[in-house]
Ligand SMILES: O=c1ccn([C@@H]2O[C@H](COP(=O)(O)OP(=O)(O)O[C@H]3O[C@H](CO)[C@@H](O)[C@H](O)[C@H]3O)[C@@H](O)[C@H]2O)c(=O)[nH]1
């Protein structure tokens with residue numbers, strides 16, 4: 001059979017060029033060489049009756065929204081007009097200019113945000129109509145056994161192994177960037193437990209197929225009681241063994257004899273320096289890969305790509321690219337699912353749902369990837385750190401979908417392999433689904449493993465397009481967004497699926513600092529995309545719709561938001577001390593657009609939040625995080641992105657911790673904000689909180705003693721808002737006694753700093 005057909009580059013004849021060991025086809029597609037054994041079938045009848053597999057509906061209430069948005073726009077223009085026409089002649093010119101620019105920024109940013117709100121859509125699938133099941137390769141990646149305990153990783157792996165999908169079509173790959181023997185041991189344990197767990201899930205139609213999550217829920221019916229007890233016991237035993245190995249940081253000599261794979265680890269192996277390791281734990285062919293009921297199990301593969309200290313490994317993007325290549329040798333599924341190690345599958349039908357999008361007769365072939373929302377199971381009632389992404393998940397992603405497709409957010413995303421590997425979409429593209437095993441059945445597992453290793457080596461990518469045009473893109477802390485954008489710029493659409501029964505559930509960070517550090521990485525990554533050649537307006541020029549470019553830009557501009565926000569929480573307050581008005585008098589007609597825009601936008605945003613399922617308190621918490629992120633993470637990210645643009649700062653990836661100690665957890669559960677460490681970020685927060693207290697006192701003093709309310713109302717109002725948003729900060733400084741309170745050093749530093757600033761302003 002012709003080798004070109006083994007690739008997923010399109011079903012027409014291409015001239016092939018060999019580039020870095022990979023075949024490059026004329027239409028821009030890449031694929032692994034060496035899968036020429038595969039047979040291709042073009043599937044036209046994806047279901048018996050040719051009924052649609054997906055349904056797309058607009059989200060309601062758009063006309064009312066458009067009317068409202070127009071009125072806000074008028075208000076914004078009036079504010080701009082006021083700023084322009086009332087430029088002060090003498091004092092306060094500089095402050096006025098800064099606040100005017102901030103108003104200009106906020107207005108323009110609001111305009112961008114409209115691209116997500118005009119025509120959002122939602123999709124539903126008819127997965128029972130699906131009759132053809134292409135092979136799916138599932139990638140789980142982990143990097144750090146301390147921050148990402150093996151038992152969490154194992155639960156994710158088990159959850160995706162147990163998908164309600166033909167098992168011979170599934171292969172699960174675990175990428176271990178920690179190169180840890182303990183994790184290998186844990187996966188070995190999981191491969192044994194899977195033999196009991198998968199039949200159990202099938203028998204009782206378990207939807208939440210992560211055993212940890214499943215057993216933490218109560219209320220099982222009596223009918224499955226015996227089975228339930230038995231399987232729970234097995235799970236607990238496995239958990240115990242894995243946790244013991246984790247705490248010992250290694251496995252015993254006895255255990256090492258259990259599997260040949262342990263020979264890959266010796267005294268010299270460290271997480272940052274080791275040879276490539278590929279171990280097929282369940283190979284789907286021999287009798288060992290049957291479950292206790294005699295049914296076939298999905299394949300399971302452990303991969304630790306080669307790491308050498310003098311080679312940059314490109315973090316998660318590098319790990320996933322190694323998996324793309326290794327998987328092309330072992331299973332070469334035309335669909336790839338990526339999940340993070342802390343994300344488990346919560347809906348056993350997700351693969352079928354995603355497949356509906358790819359196989360839909362009408363629009364399916366254009367779809368390059370299908371994204372599910374990110375949710376977390378450890379969110380407290382009022383979501384203290386705003387980790388729910390409620391409005392983005394429920395509304396904004398649907399808005400992007402209408403504009404050409406959601407962005408890729410790193411986890412819970414199904415890709416068409418060839419779209420991910422650089423193929424361009426063209427009208428004549430015909431999807432071809434591989435229906436048979438691609439591997440040579442006579443080949444032994446160990447030979448196959450050896451054949452995979454070069455694909456996971458450090459040098460493989462040298463002088464190739466990997467990380468540029470093939471696979472996940474390198475050079476950005478947010479590889480996800482830029483990769484999604486690249487795929488869309490190659491002509492593919494994407495789809496967003498948000499079924500009621502959440503597809504994937506992860507773990508949200510549980511301390512303020514973790515959240516801020518995570519947002520720093522994101523916003524820095526976003527800004528570096530915007531100022532690179534991947535800027536949506538350039539990169540997506542003529543290839544993605546203008547509204548989609550706008551939607552991307554809205555996210556990519558997170559970091560610069562710090563400047564106008566900081567201006568708004570510092571300058572009007574300092575101006576209060578000097579009696580400089582920055583807003584219209586209450587008696588002036590110009591106050592109307594200000595009040596209209598401020599009040600209506602607050603009311604609208606509350607309404608939007610509540611209609612997406614949030615609570616009023618949750619909304620308030622989100623407002624607080626809005627300010628905190630802008631004042632800290634975004635500022636540092638902004639500076640870092642600029643520095644790295646000029647080559648002064650190195651790319652990094654701080655892995656978000658998925659576990660915390662008991663005390664922190666208890667406070668988190670009570671919605672008590674966690675400070676506790678001496679971080680520069682907190683110094684900034686206290687500084688702002690104090691400036692606003694001083695401003696408020698001074699303003700009130702003027703009102704009471706000199707009766708000058710008229711011209712300072714909005715400025716005083718602003719202080720009141722910032723002070724009430726910052727209540728947890730004051731509490732952390734002056735009231736709390738627990739470990740999570742604001743460290744005294746931070747309090748002293750920033751109070752003195754704020755005080756000095758105010759004194760300087762007063763004396764100037
Ligand atoms: O060198 C590395 C670093 C990280 N990871 C993995 O990447 C995933 C995401 O890392 P995490 O620390 O959990 O980051 P988050 O901030 O939670 O991740 C969000 O943001 C990332 C981009 O910044 C995306 O890749 C993620 O999918 C998205 O959930 C985890 O599974 C890690 O194990 C690696 O495999 N190798």
Ligand SMILES: [Mn+2]
Pocket residue numbers: 340342506656
């Ligand atoms: Mn994560």
